[in-house]
Amino acid sequence: MNAPSSGLQKFLADQEKKSLxxxxxxxxxxxxxxxLIGRLLYDSKLLFEDTLSALEKDxxxxxxxxxxxxxxxxxxxxxxxxxxxxxIDVAYRFFATDKRKFIVADTPGHEQYTRNMATGASNSDLxxxxxxxxxxxLIQTRRHAYIASLLGIRHIVLAVNKxxxxxxxxxxxxxxxxxxxxxxxxxxxxxxxAIPLSARHGDNVISxxxxxxxxxxxxxxDHLETVDxxxxxxxxxxxxxxxxxxxxxxxxxxxxxxxxxxRVKPGDAIAVAKSGxxxxxxxxxxxxxxxxxxxxxxxxxxxxxxxxxxxxxxVLCDVHKRPEVxxxxxxxxxxxxxxxxxxxxxxxxxxxTTTVPVTVSALKHKVDVNTLGHLAGKTLALNEVGxxxxxxxxxxxxxxxxxxxDMGGFILIDRFTNSTVGAGMIDFGLRRATNVHWxxxxxxxxxRGTMKGQKPAILWFTGLSGSGKSTIANLVEKALAAxxxxxxLLDGDNVRHGxxxxxGFTDADRVExxxxxxxxxxLFLDAGLIVLVSFISPFRSERRMARELVGAxxxxxxxxxxxxxxxxxxxxxxxxxxxxxxxxKNFTGIDSPYEPxxxxxxxxxxxxxxxxxxxxxxxxxxxxxxxx
Amino acid sequence: MRExxxxxxxxxxxxxxxxxxxxxLHLAMxxxxxAKPPFPLMHVDTAWKFREMxxxxxxxxxxxxxxxxxxxxxxxxKRGINPFDSGxxxxxxxxxxxxxxxxLDRHGFDAAFGGARRDEEKSRAKERIFSFRNRHHGxxxxxxxxxxxxxYNTRINKGESIRVFPLSNWTELDIWQYILAExxxxxxxxxxxxxxxxxxxxxxxxxxxxxxALLPGEQVQERLVRFxxxxxxxxxxxxxxxxxxxxxxxxxxxxxxTSERQGRLIDGDEKASMEKKKNEGYF
Numbered sequence: 083m084n085a086p087s088s089g090l091q092k093f094l095a096d097q098e099k100k101s102l103x104x105x106x107x108x109x110x111x112x113x114x115x116x117x118l119i120g121r122l123l124y125d126s127k128l129l130f131e132d133t134l135s136a137l138e139k140d141x142x143x144x145x146x147x148x149x150x151x152x153x154x155x156x157x158x159x160x161x162x163x164x165x166x167x168x169x170i171d172v173a174y175r176f177f178a179t180d181k182r183k184f185i186v187a188d189t190p191g192h193e194q195y196t197r198n199m200a201t202g203a204s205n206s207d208l209x210x211x212x213x214x215x216x217x218x219x220l221i222q223t224r225r226h227a228y229i230a231s232l233l234g235i236r237h238i239v240l241a242v243n244k245x246x247x248x249x250x251x252x253x254x255x256x257x258x259x260x261x262x263x264x265x266x267x268x269x270x271x272x273x274x275x276a277i278p279l280s281a282r283h284g285d286n287v288i289s290x291x292x293x294x295x296x297x298x299x300x301x302x303x304d305h306l307e308t309v310d311x312x313x314x315x316x317x318x319x320x321x322x323x324x325x326x327x328x329x330x331x332x333x334x335x336x337x338x339x340x341x342x343x344x345r346v347k348p349g350d351a352i353a354v355a356k357s358g359x360x361x362x363x364x365x366x367x368x369x370x371x372x373x374x375x376x377x378x379x380x381x382x383x384x385x386x387x388x389x390x391x392x393x394x395x396x397v398l399c400d401v402h403k404r405p406e407v408x409x410x411x412x413x414x415x416x417x418x419x420x421x422x423x424x425x426x427x428x429x430x431x432x433x434x435t436t437t438v439p440v441t442v443s444a445l446k447h448k449v450d451v452n453t454l455g456h457l458a459g460k461t462l463a464l465n466e467v468g469x470x471x472x473x474x475x476x477x478x479x480x481x482x483x484x485x486x487x488d489m490g491g492f493i494l495i496d497r498f499t500n501s502t503v504g505a506g507m508i509d510f511g512l513r514r515a516t517n518v519h520w521x522x523x524x525x526x527x528x529x530r531g532t533m534k535g536q537k538p539a540i541l542w543f544t545g546l547s548g549s550g551k552s553t554i555a556n557l558v559e560k561a562l563a564a565x566x567x568x569x570x571l572l573d574g575d576n577v578r579h580g581x582x583x584x585x586g587f588t589d590a591d592r593v594e595x596x597x598x599x600x601x602x603x604x605l606f607l608d609a610g611l612i613v614l615v616s617f618i619s620p621f622r623s624e625r626r627m628a629r630e631l632v633g634a635x636x637x638x639x640x641x642x643x644x645x646x647x648x649x650x651x652x653x654x655x656x657x658x659x660x661x662x663x664x665x666x667k668n669f670t671g672i673d674s675p676y677e678p679x680x681x682x683x684x685x686x687x688x689x690x691x692x693x694x695x696x697x698x699x700x701x702x703x704x705x706x707x708x709x710x
Numbered sequence: 711m712r713e714x715x716x717x718x719x720x721x722x723x724x725x726x727x728x729x730x731x732x733x734x735l736h737l738a739m740x741x742x743x744x745a746k747p748p749f750p751l752m753h754v755d756t757a758w759k760f761r762e763m764x765x766x767x768x769x770x771x772x773x774x775x776x777x778x779x780x781x782x783x784x785x786x787x788k789r790g791i792n793p794f795d796s797g798x799x800x801x802x803x804x805x806x807x808x809x810x811x812x813x814l815d816r817h818g819f820d821a822a823f824g825g826a827r828r829d830e831e832k833s834r835a836k837e838r839i840f841s842f843r844n845r846h847h848g849x850x851x852x853x854x855x856x857x858x859x860x861x862y863n864t865r866i867n868k869g870e871s872i873r874v875f876p877l878s879n880w881t882e883l884d885i886w887q888y889i890l891a892e893x894x895x896x897x898x899x900x901x902x903x904x905x906x907x908x909x910x911x912x913x914x915x916x917x918x919x920x921x922x923a924l925l926p927g928e929q930v931q932e933r934l935v936r937f938x939x940x941x942x943x944x945x946x947x948x949x950x951x952x953x954x955x956x957x958x959x960x961x962x963x964x965x966x967x968t969s970e971r972q973g974r975l976i977d978g979d980e981k982a983s984m985e986k987k988k989n990e991g992y993f
Contacts, residue, residue: 198856383743
């Protein structure tokens with residue numbers, strides 16, 4: 083044995099007692115973030131000998147610090163960025179002192195990588211914002227402070243770095259602090275601490291520097307070790323988003339998840355947020371035996387006294403203080419994708435353990451991160467922040483983000499690329515949803531259809547301008563009418579003269595155009611009609627949205643597949659000629675994309691047979707599938 | 711872990727037999743208790759692991775009553791790939807990276823747990839907890855999905871997969887403390903014992919079987935050694951130590967001055983080597 087075991091006991095006991103602080107560092111390019119983290123790791127004696135010798139070797143090869151050790155090289159991990167000298171992603175570092183354990187998220191200062199900063203901020207309690215003393219408060223500094231505040235970080239350290247390069251000037255430091263305070267006034271941070279330091283030379287990093295006698299505050303590490311960031315989550319109302327229903331056999335049914343806030347004990351009454359059903363907790367089950375109590379942050383499995391219907395996505399909650407349940411809410415949204423946000427397009431929202439389809443029903447305003455002012459806008463581009471109303475396809479249980487990150491923070495996922503495109507922070511639910519109830523009607527769609535001797539359906543014709551959609555749709559409608567069927571034809575051009583006269587041809591407007599037509603078609607379908615829709619409808623997402631508004635067997639997608647050259651040659655309305663000469667912007671096929679269907683029920687190739695034969699094929703399909 | 715079990719069709723836990731895997735497996739047993747974890751374990755065997763590791767592996771699966779899949783790259787075996795003649799770089803490429811891809815493809819796994827930690831190596835520090843891999847199992851560090859809060863994007867298309875690293879935020883010391891606190895069984899090789907070792911290139915290699923030919927001037931010596939990390943025996947360096955209990959290991963740990971991957975010969979192959987291997991599909 084190397085050490086007396088009482089020494090070990092004490093060591094382990096000390097480890098147990100240490101609290102964890104998760105913080106992120108952010109700053110502009112070359113502010114010295116990586117150097118600062120490297121310095122913290124180095125000075126807190128956490129570097130191993132082999133890491134250190136590799137570092138010394140690297141410093142000579144890549145370093146920018148001359149003969150000295152370049153601490154930044156310790157932190158920058160990826161080959162490409164090491165050569166460019168910029169951090170381009172979030173990197174996590176771990177170190178510990180006698181008082182605390184730390185997880186550092188190192189996030190980039192580059193403007194286009196703001197989304198990474200949001201990622202780092204989402205799990206941090208404190209942010210260290212670096213400022214180059216020579217440059218002062220920059221646009222990025224403001225952006226970083228705003229994002230930190232938006233993501234609910236309540237504690238800020240303003241690290242005024244490279245103070246050695248301005249001769250340790252108190253005036254410069256004071257000016258920067260005043261400048262920042264003016265901006266941060268509206269950001270509601272609980273604590274703000276400004277520290278003059280030099281990461282390169284170690285001034286005020288681990289211990290107070292004699293070069294800044296005018297500075298009376300603590301060194302950075304002192305502050306990080308002692309700042310109180312305890313959140314009130316454990317004292318909040320009980321919330322447990324159900325992650326997994328545990329059913330090893332017929333006798334056991336447990337609901338597993340991580341407690342998002344509050345506490346729970348056996349015997350407590352709980353409610354299922356969405357259904358409102360009430361039960362009582364019987365056991366808190368773990369492998370090491372049942373627990374007398376569980377609190378925020380614990381991963382547990384609960385069993386209930388009654389056979390209530392609970393599945394993944396449900397939230398178990400305090401009976402008296404329940405979360406909001408609504409299908410509409412207002413939230414801040416940070417956009418994180420190259421492709422811009424399209425209001426009215428359907429995305430997937432994932433909050434805690436629930437995933438539901440969602441659309442942005444209104445973009446109330448964008449936020450100018452430099453002035454915190456409000457701007458009007460129709461879409462959000464990469465790294466832009468907006469305040470939006472959201473509309474969900476089914477109700478969701480949530481709390482405001484400021485009360486609980488787990489219950490109020492969500493991501494948006496693109497339905498086709500599956501990428502994470504946005505991060506949202508819920509502000510409050512919109513009451514409208516709770517008050518407008520669906521009216522259950524006695525005469526329904528099936529009955530109306532039966533009276534007309536048909537099965538209602540939407541025939542959705544999609545294809546390029548001039549492909550022959552309207553011609554064929556017309557022929558189909560005439561044939562149906564001749565058989566005594568009840569139909570209605572919605573044509574792109576005609577609808578744009580009335581219902582959609584306020585819409586243009588930008589991507590955002592095209593999406594809204596199709597949304598309205600989809601909803602209109604749905605109403606006609608409900609009336610028992612066979613609805614023919616003849617729209618270019620160039621985007622897959624919106625056709626899918628229209629499809630999902632109605633039942634699976636009520637939507638027939640017909641792809642009128644005519645090559646672009648043929649359409650241009652036909653050019654029945656002279657539109658291609660105008661578009662080519664620049665007279666029309668955003669023309670599908672010319673300077674706006676057409677995404678052909680992947681799973682259309684029918685594909686019509688107009689170059690292979692005349693329109694009459696094609697219309698006949700469609701009618702045959704309707705008969706085969708028992709629509710008529 | 712429960713998130714993966716709930717959201718994926720066919721998950722698997724990559725079980726490397728090391729201490730991190732032991733902790734990960736222990737967490738899985740806890741997460742699904744009283745049920746068993748609803749996924750199998752898989753070990754990608756290079757045919758050059760320590761014999762004690764293999765024995766421990768089989769015994770663990772049996773003790774816990776879990777399904778164990780063992781995959782060996784037969785093609786590599788036929789080609790006679792081995793760490794001595796092929797070099798550690800080719801050996802790792804064929805018997806670990808290629809073999810892992812083969813195994814994932816063969817069983818159609820859409821999510822795989824791994825025991826990697828962010829504190830192990832520089833490029834690991836930038837890895838997501840849910841890390842997206844394309845159809846060819848490639849990792850694109852510049853195009854990772856943002857990962858906010860504890861909300862994980864688990865959506866993939868057919869053929870794509872996700873690697874999941876539940877121990878991302880654990881440090882080596884955390885691992886040992888947890889093993890000690892929970893009394894988790896680990897391979898005896900972590901404890902000091904007299905073992906036959908050969909000193910080669912400044913590293914102590916244990917001669918686990920006679921496939922390891924001695925170079926001129928080399929001698930097998932019995933020394934009191936243990937391992938901080940486990941892999942293929944010819945590629946894993948031992949350290950001289952008398953720490954033969956968990957308590958002694960943790961004590962040794964908090965006075966240690968060399969990082970654990972130093973015992974791994976593959977990392978030193980070339981600069982940024984881990985990042986290269988990951989782009990190719992290595993864990």
